[in-house]
């Protein structure tokens with residue numbers, strides 16, 4: 073079959089790009105291969121045999137002369153590029169941003185002022201610490217980097233799903249990341265912070281305490297990228313036509329609401345489907361239910377900055393939404409998966425310094441450091457300063473300047489002139505529309521210092537903790553106990569507890585108890601006394617900002633032979649109507665024969681489709697099916713885990729013996745365990761599932777606490 077590659081293959085799209093890049097590539101391609109579907113070398117020479125190298129006789133040596141063989145192996149040998157030093161594991165998708173409300177009062181940026189304007193986007197979600205091949209449900213911050221291809225050039229918000237960061241000055245970043253990633257002597261643990269080096273560093277870095285509360289919360293184990301917020305973290309600046317600045321923080325708010333998994337679930341999901349998050353987004357988009365986020369801004373001026381309790385340049389602090397509400401100005405939909413993972417997701421290069429006229433920086437020392445780091449790391453990773461020529465990074469507006477040459481250049485200026493100023497012609501500066509930096513007086517003593525206004529490390533950590541519902545507070549305690557129990561050195565565990573005492577005494581006591589510490593260590597000396605007067609903020613709780621329906625979520629339906637066809641149909645129809653997603657889980661992947669003789673296809677065989685993959689489950693089985701599944705360990709785990717993870721569960725009467733054998737006694741039944749007597753009850757069941765979980769069940773079936 074040499075030489076037969078279909079129209080949609082990489083070979084075809086490569087040719088298409090070549091055409092775009094060269095302009096007349098179509099003709100060249102025609103000349104080289106003679107037909108669109110012929111396999112060629114990189115030189116465009118048609119290939120006759122792609123399966124056998126050139127040899128002297130059938131058993132003879134392979135000849136150097138075989139240029140196609142050598143080129144193919146050479147290219148393969150060089151396929152890998154360095155993975156990102158952080159955020160290595162990512163997943164990118166395309167979308168569009170639409171502006172609904174103009175910010176013309178504050179900025180000249182067209183992307184934020186031209187109402188109705190649709191701006192193409194590319195977003196890459198990521199975990200931070202794990203390598204490229206690690207699993208999706210690590211306890212970790214999620215990157216949420218967004219590139220807006222605006223009419224005035226590319227604008228990047230290189231955001232995270234947590235609004236604060238571990239450190240206040242970029243000079244500390246290499247140490248933070250070294251400590252978080254696998255330990256250098258042994259090369260493990262992978263994609264997790266549950267080890268001595270991380271907690272040793274954290275214990276010696278009090279400024280990380282607010283962030284520690286966030287990463288120990290369920291924010292760090294999101295149900296899906298689709299249920300996550302995004303935050304630009306730093307205070308940026310909008311700049312109007314007169315050069316006046318307004319401070320701004322950027323927020324992405326998911327229309328689906330916020331939802332996370334439980335830690336016990338995360339551990340199991342990583343085994344059952346290490347690609348859980350990327351598959352989820354891929355499925356949602358390809359099934360026609362693309363996720364949508366609002367773009368919001370918190371705007372404020374110098375007066376607010378002066379009276380705010382903390383420094384607005386300190387990236388370890390938030391501005392509570394109760395103090396400055398998030399103003400929604402537009403929304404973006406992520407509705408197109410990539411054509412090629414490497415081309416787009418791997419080669420995309422984000423940079424905090426990619427801003428457009430009307431958007432500027434502040435002196436946040438973390439932001440200033442990032443502005444250097446991203447460009448620098450991309451040169452290493454992508455191998456040439458010309459990475460901006462790659463289609464995923466190229467602006468969607470003309471690029472005209474006199475930068476030239478370098479590896480893989482595709483865009484040298486045409487003609488004789490390559491300098492500025494010149495008297496030949498060519499692109500010129502545009503004082504009216506060009507980028508102007510925010511102009512400000514600045515003075516000070518040159519010194520390596522930290523502002524005293526950055527000194528309070530505990531007050532907002534406490535505010536975050538008291539803003540959580542009791543179950544979320546419990547999860548934070550459980551997570552701390554889990555992580556610290558993986559540290560070998562007792563003094564490292566103790567030091568963290570000594571910090572917790574500055575945040576919340578009960579939390580410190582619970583964690584100390586969970587770790588089996590004989591007594592509470594003394595409080596860590598705080599640079600300034602922690603405040604206890606900051607009020608709780610509703611916006612900080614996931615549970616209080618959960619989804620309001622089952623739309624966009626996933627039902628697992630366990631079906632056996634002989635199960636009610638009417639019930640299966642009612643469930644699948646109701647789910648589709650929301651719209652949400654369902655998967656049929658069957659004892660055999662071929663499917664199950666229902667009571668009306670029809671066959672329902674299995675998406676998952678029970679061993680490969682544990683209930684941790686679903687938001688809620690329904691068990692629709694026959695009497696025989698229940699009896700058979702009651703002796704099957706994966707089926708019992710399906711039921712038992714769904715119950716233990718506080719999921720809403722519907723079941724037909726025949727399923728009761730299975731429930732019982734899976735450990736759910738009659739006395740355990742609660743409002744989240746719903747008997748489906750007839751098909752009419754399906755809608756009500758899905759309505760109940762809007763609540764996400766039966767939280768109080770978790771207190772009865774305790775999974776994590778000591």
Ligand code: HDE
Nearest residue numbers: 156159196215216217231232237242245305441445446449
């Ligand atoms: Fe990053 N970060 N970062 N970071 N970051 C990178 O750039 C860095 C920080 C974030 O999908 C790197 O191209 C420094 C905060 C995301 O391609 C690198 C500091 C926030 C991504 C880098 C920070 C982020 C990165 C590695 C402290 C949230 C993935 C590869 C001053 C607001 C982008 C790369 C993608 C990636 C440096 C802290 C978000 C090394 C020095 C705070 C989402 O340049």
